[in-house]
Amino acid sequence: MKQVFGKTKVLSANPTHYCPGCDHGIVHRLIAETLEELEVADKAIGIAPVGCSVFAYDYFNIDFNQAAHGRAPAVATGIKRTRPDSIVFTYQGDGDLAAIGTAEIIHAANRGENITVVFINNGIYGMTGGQMAPTTLVGMKTQTSPYGRDAATMGSPIRVSEIIATLESPAYVTRVTVNTIANQMKAKKAIKNAFTLQKEKKGFSFVEVVCICPTNWGKKPTDAHKWLAENMLPVFPLGTFKDIHGIEKA
Amino acid sequence: MAKVLMKGNEALGEAAILAGCRYYFGYPITPQSELPAYLAKRLPQVDGVFVQAESEVSAINMVYGAASAGARVMTSSSSPGISLKQEGISYIAGAELPCLIVNVMRGGPGLGNINPSQSDYWQATRGGGHGDYRTLVMAPNSVQEMADFTLAAFEYADRFRNPVLMLSDGVLGQMMEPVVMPSPKDYDIDSKKWALGYTGKDKTARNLCTSIFMGQEELEEHNWSLYQKYQVITDFFKANKELAVEEYLCDDAEIILVGYGIISRILKTVVEKCRKRGIKAGLVRPKVLWPFPSEIISKLADKASKFLVVEMSYGQMVEDVKLAVEGKKPVYFFGRTGGAVPSDFEILNEVDKIVRPD
Ligand SMILES: Cc1ncc(C[n+]2csc(CCOP(=O)(O)OP(=O)(O)O)c2C)c(N)n1
Ligand code: SF4
Ligand SMILES: [Mg+2]
Numbered sequence: 001m002k003q004v005f006g007k008t009k010v011l012s013a014n015p016t017h018y019c020p021g022c023d024h025g026i027v028h029r030l031i032a033e034t035l036e037e038l039e040v041a042d043k044a045i046g047i048a049p050v051g052c053s054v055f056a057y058d059y060f061n062i063d064f065n066q067a068a069h070g071r072a073p074a075v076a077t078g079i080k081r082t083r084p085d086s087i088v089f090t091y092q093g094d095g096d097l098a099a100i101g102t103a104e105i106i107h108a109a110n111r112g113e114n115i116t117v118v119f120i121n122n123g124i125y126g127m128t129g130g131q132m133a134p135t136t137l138v139g140m141k142t143q144t145s146p147y148g149r150d151a152a153t154m155g156s157p158i159r160v161s162e163i164i165a166t167l168e169s170p171a172y173v174t175r176v177t178v179n180t181i182a183n184q185m186k187a188k189k190a191i192k193n194a195f196t197l198q199k200e201k202k203g204f205s206f207v208e209v210v211c212i213c214p215t216n217w218g219k220k221p222t223d224a225h226k227w228l229a230e231n232m233l234p235v236f237p238l239g240t241f242k243d244i245h246g247i248e249k250a
Numbered sequence: 251m252a253k254v255l256m257k258g259n260e261a262l263g264e265a266a267i268l269a270g271c272r273y274y275f276g277y278p279i280t281p282q283s284e285l286p287a288y289l290a291k292r293l294p295q296v297d298g299v300f301v302q303a304e305s306e307v308s309a310i311n312m313v314y315g316a317a318s319a320g321a322r323v324m325t326s327s328s329s330p331g332i333s334l335k336q337e338g339i340s341y342i343a344g345a346e347l348p349c350l351i352v353n354v355m356r357g358g359p360g361l362g363n364i365n366p367s368q369s370d371y372w373q374a375t376r377g378g379g380h381g382d383y384r385t386l387v388m389a390p391n392s393v394q395e396m397a398d399f400t401l402a403a404f405e406y407a408d409r410f411r412n413p414v415l416m417l418s419d420g421v422l423g424q425m426m427e428p429v430v431m432p433s434p435k436d437y438d439i440d441s442k443k444w445a446l447g448y449t450g451k452d453k454t455a456r457n458l459c460t461s462i463f464m465g466q467e468e469l470e471e472h473n474w475s476l477y478q479k480y481q482v483i484t485d486f487f488k489a490n491k492e493l494a495v496e497e498y499l500c501d502d503a504e505i506i507l508v509g510y511g512i513i514s515r516i517l518k519t520v521v522e523k524c525r526k527r528g529i530k531a532g533l534v535r536p537k538v539l540w541p542f543p544s545e546i547i548s549k550l551a552d553k554a555s556k557f558l559v560v561e562m563s564y565g566q567m568v569e570d571v572k573l574a575v576e577g578k579k580p581v582y583f584f585g586r587t588g589g590a591v592p593s594d595f596e597i598l599n600e601v602d603k604i605v606r607p608d
Contacts, residue, residue, distance in 0.1 A: 042449070043447065043449065045319070045446045045447055047315075048460075054462065055462075057458055057460065061456055062456055063446040063447060063448075063456050063457045063458070064446070064456070064458050064459070064460075065314075065315065065318050065446055065458075065459045065460070066345075066458075066459065066460035066461065066462055067311065067314070067315075067341075068311060068314075068337055068338065068341050071307070071308070071311035071314075071338070074303065074307075074308040074309075074311035074312045074314075074315065075311050075312070075314055075315035075318075076315060077275075077301065077308075077312050077315060078273070078275065078311070078312035078313060078314060078315025078316035078317070078318075078319065078321075078323070079315040079316065079318065079319045079446060079447070080315075081273065081299045081301065081312075081316060082273060082299075082315070082316045082319035082320065082321040082323075082439075082447070083319050083320075083446070083447035086319075086446075086447045103304050103305060103307075103308065104304070104307075104308055104311070106304075107303075107304035107308065111301075
């Protein structure tokens with residue numbers, strides 16, 4: 001029988017601790033497949049954040065650093081400056097990247113660090129039990145916005161990709177999602193573009209992935225993916241905001 | 251090598267390069283600015299990397315990253331900035347990474363002022379950040395030692411896989427003195443086989459840098475191994491007394507003055523003036539503040555009858571001296587803050603009050 005699909009050897013054999021139906025696992029696979037296809041796994045260094053993906057290092061067979069909450073882009077800067085030929089990426093949630101780590105991501109992007117950032121926007125603090133994130137939709141109920149997010153006092157969802165795209169230095173800024181197989185394939189393409197640019201030393205690449213957190217959204221994974229399409233995507237439109245080398249057309 | 255006239259901060263910077271340090275990450279703050287200014291010029295000349303970070307928080311995390319990738323790396327700041335670095339220092343200690351952190355102390359609390367001070371002793375020697383960890387703390391007292399201690403600091407950091415903190419102050423950082431630069435050391439990044447990105451043929455498994463140990467047993471085991479390492483560091487300095495302390499005229503001393511850093515230079519003058527007046531004074535100067543040279547001070551407490559600790563704070567190291575003396579003899583204290591550097595005359599007055607109480 002002809003094998004048409006297999007698990008990449010860049011993923012480890014460890015069972016993940018993610019909730020059933022969580023998108024983290026899908027994005028891990030897309031990254032791992034990309035590292036294998038680009039033949040860079042042996043020189044790849046990942047940086048795990050603080051958040052549900054804190055143990056990401058257990059699921060990849062590559063060198064890994066575990067950073068403090070929000071600081072992954074600074075840690076990546078230190079690693080990449082030391083080992084410019086390695087392939088360095090951070091994997092960060094929305095609390096990590098868009099709240100406590102806002103300064104680190106903006107400035108790493110603005111310096112044009114030759115790294116890749118994969119940003120998991122699930123609109124919530126997953127790990128700590130479902131508190132409001134900077135990306136939580138207006139009206140959405142969370143543990144710390146029990147009456148719904150009130151834009152007047154809690155602000156509105158931050159669109160990080162759009163902000164990063166206003167900077168001169170970043171090479172590639174795009175937003176994808178993984179709610180359908182077709183979208184997973186597009187997300188894979190975006191992640192591959194990002195790592196390809198890094199491999200070619202063409203600068204900072206940023207891939208935002210709009211994801212679900214079925215557990216803290218209180219929804220079944222299938223319902224959550226539907227809810228994402230109807231509610232998250234109008235606020236976080238998919239698309240590419242910056243592509244200075246035209247890699248998507250290449 | 252010939253003697254050159256240099257500022258303390260610059261001597262430290264040049265010594266870092268001689269030690270093989272090629273990576274500096276920092277954020278501007280007075281009174282340490284000469285150090286990053288010097289390295290911003292020098293590092294590109296030796297294929298090194300200088301990054302002005304967006305904050306001290308980012309700078310220390312860049313250090314964490316670079317150290318995890320095997321670099322000889324440093325950062326520097328002054329008191330308020332060192333407070334911001336504490337979370338990162340805790341991670342670096344937890345992940346057992348070597349690096350140099352320089353604190354050119356200024357007055358606090360809060361924004362305080364930019365004058366020299368010694369009020370970060372507790373923060374430096376008690377960890378500063380969260381968790382059960384220690385940093386090795388060195389306290390130079392001259393421009394020459396700013397250079398020499400820097401070379402030693404990188405060696406200790408690598409040898410013990412531990413962050414080393416250089417506790418300097420605004421006077422030492424900015425004063426000029428003649429200095430003979432130490433000889434350069436070779437540094438090979440591939441000597442650290444545990445480093446991320448190490449690609450040697452002998453690499454059999456992937457490398458991981460982390461400070462998270464979720465299981466209770468796992469973390470207890472990790473903390474125990476850290477504790478044992480701290481014992482090794484302590485024993486090292488016990489066995490190499492000359493690296494840990496300077497003793498001056500202590501053999502027959504009745505009163506022993508204790509001070510570190512710039513204060514110890516003034517105390518030496520005070521001891522000499524005391525001797526001229528017939529007061530048998532001596533000086534103990536810790537060069538390493540953690541591990542504290544308790545044993546040496548404890549032994550001196552069997553002979554001398556009194557101690558006077560002088561600091562540019564309202565009394566921090568004095569607690570370690572009291573712990574070492576164990577109540578065997580009285581321990582007096584004199585301190586000034588806010589940038590006031592006590593004069594030899596003021597301290598002499600204090601000695602007089604203690605030895606001639608009438
Ligand atoms: C300095 C610090 N503050 C707070 C926390 C607690 N904390 C752990 S995870 C987390 C939120 C993570 O949310 P996010 O980045 O959105 O990741 P997710 O779990 O949703 O994937 C917080 C606040 C911490 N570990 N460190
Ligand atoms: S809490 Fe949410 S983000 Fe975290 S693993 Fe569960 S579903 Fe995924
Ligand atoms: Mg989240």
